[in-house]
Amino acid sequence: MKKILRRLLRIIVLLFVLLNIIVLFHAYKFTHFYDPGQITVVAQKDKTGWDKTKDILFGFCTVKQQNTAPDTAYTTIYLTTREGLKLQGWMIQAANAKGTVAMFHGHGSKKSAVLEEAYEFHRLGYNTLLLDFRAHGGSEGNTCTIGYKESEDVKLAYDYIKAGGEKNILLWGISMGAAAITKSIHDYQLAPSKVILEMPFGSLPDAVRGRIKTMKLPAEPLGTLLTFWGGTIRGFWAYNLKPEQYVKDIRCPVLLQWGRLDPRVTEKETMELYANISTAKKLVIYDSSGHESLRNKEPQKWKSEVSGFLK
Numbered sequence: 001m002k003k004i005l006r007r008l009l010r011i012i013v014l015l016f017v018l019l020n021i022i023v024l025f026h027a028y029k030f031t032h033f034y035d036p037g038q039i040t041v042v043a044q045k046d047k048t049g050w051d052k053t054k055d056i057l058f059g060f061c062t063v064k065q066q067n068t069a070p071d072t073a074y075t076t077i078y079l080t081t082r083e084g085l086k087l088q089g090w091m092i093q094a095a096n097a098k099g100t101v102a103m104f105h106g107h108g109s110k111k112s113a114v115l116e117e118a119y120e121f122h123r124l125g126y127n128t129l130l131l132d133f134r135a136h137g138g139s140e141g142n143t144c145t146i147g148y149k150e151s152e153d154v155k156l157a158y159d160y161i162k163a164g165g166e167k168n169i170l171l172w173g174i175s176m177g178a179a180a181i182t183k184s185i186h187d188y189q190l191a192p193s194k195v196i197l198e199m200p201f202g203s204l205p206d207a208v209r210g211r212i213k214t215m216k217l218p219a220e221p222l223g224t225l226l227t228f229w230g231g232t233i234r235g236f237w238a239y240n241l242k243p244e245q246y247v248k249d250i251r252c253p254v255l256l257q258w259g260r261l262d263p264r265v266t267e268k269e270t271m272e273l274y275a276n277i278s279t280a281k282k283l284v285i286y287d288s289s290g291h292e293s294l295r296n297k298e299p300q301k302w303k304s305e306v307s308g309f310l311k
Contacts, residue, residue, distance in 0.1 A: 020225060022057055027229035029059030030211075031144045033108070033135045036063055067112040067137050072122070079156040081134060087153055088138035089131040089160075092122055098310075099168030099193065100127040102157045104177030107146060110137035114174065117295045124307055126170070131157045133180070146204055147179035147243075148236045154184035158192070170310075174198040175265075175291065179207075182246035189249075196255045196306065197247075198294055199262060202269030204231070204241035210264035244273040253280040255309040259289030259297070282309065 041063055042051055072092060079087045090111060101121045105114050111130035118128040132139040133150045144150070154171070161169050171192045173181040178200035184190055201207035208230070209223035231238025247254070254277050258270045274283045284305045286298050295302040 026059040065110040085140040104173035106175030150180040151183035182243040186246035202244040261290040
C-alpha cells in the first residue's frame with residue numbers, strides 16, 4: 001500500500017509540474033507579441049493536427065497587428081518610456097476644439113481599431129490622441145503586462161497633451177486600455193476632466209479567468225496558475241492589478257460602459273467596479289453587445305450616451 005501511495009504521489013507531482021510548464025509557455029505567449037516577419041503564423045483553417053497540439057501545449061504565437069491609417073488629416077507623434085521604448089501615436093485635430101481625448105485600445109489590438117470612436121469624438125468637436133501601447137501596433141517592445149506597465153503609457157499621453165497647453169483632457173479606454181487608465185490615475189494622480197471606461201476587468205485574475213472561459217477550459221486552477229506565471233515572468237505581482245480598487249482614486253465624472261453579452265468581463269465585476277467609483281458617475285449597459293466595440297455594435301446608443309456625458 002505504501003508503494004502504491006508513493007507511486008501515486010509521484011504521478012500527482014509529475015502532473016502538477018507538467019501543468020505548470022504548459023501554463024508557463026501560455027503565460028509567455030499571452031504577454032509576448034512578435035514583430036511582423038519575425039515568425040510565420042499559420043491560419044487556423046490551415047493548421048494541421050500537430051499545429052493545434054503545439055498551440056495547446058505551448059500557447060498561441062501572436063504577431064503585432066498593423067495599423068490602417070486614418071481617412072482624415074493626422075500627425076504622428078512618438079513618446080518614450082522609462083525603458084527607452086518609443087510609442088507611436090496619432091493626433092487628430094478638430095477646429096476650435098473643446099478639448100482633447102486620449103484613447104487607449106485593448107490587449108492585442110492597435111490604435112486604428114478605435115478610429116470609429118475617434119471620428120465620433122472629432123465630430124463632437126474634440127481633438128483625439130490615439131496611442132499604441134508598448135508591444136502593440138507601431139510601438140516598440142514585445143512584452144505586454146495587461147495594463148500594469150501600460151499605466152506609464154497613459155501618463156505619457158496625458159503629459160504630452162497637458163504640455164501642449166490643453167486644459168480639458170479626457171481619457172477613453174476599452175478593456176485593457178480602460179484598466180490601464182485606472183491604474184495610471186492611481187499611480188500618477190492624473191487629473192483628467194472626464195473618464196470613459198468601456199469593459200474594464202475588475203482584477204487581472206478576473207481577466208485571466210474570463211479569457212480561459214472563452215477557450216472552454218476550466219477557470220481554475222488554470223486561472224490562478226496563469227496569473228501567477230504571467231506576472232512572475234514579466235516582473236510584477238499580478239494579483240495587485242485591480243482596476244476595481246484603482247477607480248476609488250478617480251476625482252472626475254466617469255462613464256462606465258459594458259456589454260451584457262460580454263463573455264470575459266462579468267456583470268459582478270462591473271457592478272463592483274461601479275460601486276467603488278465615489279465621484280459623479282453613470283453606468284450604461286448595452287444589451288446586444290459582448291466584449292467588442294460598443295460604438296460599432298450599438299452605434300446610436302453609444303453616440304447618444306457619450307455625447308450626453310460630454311455636455
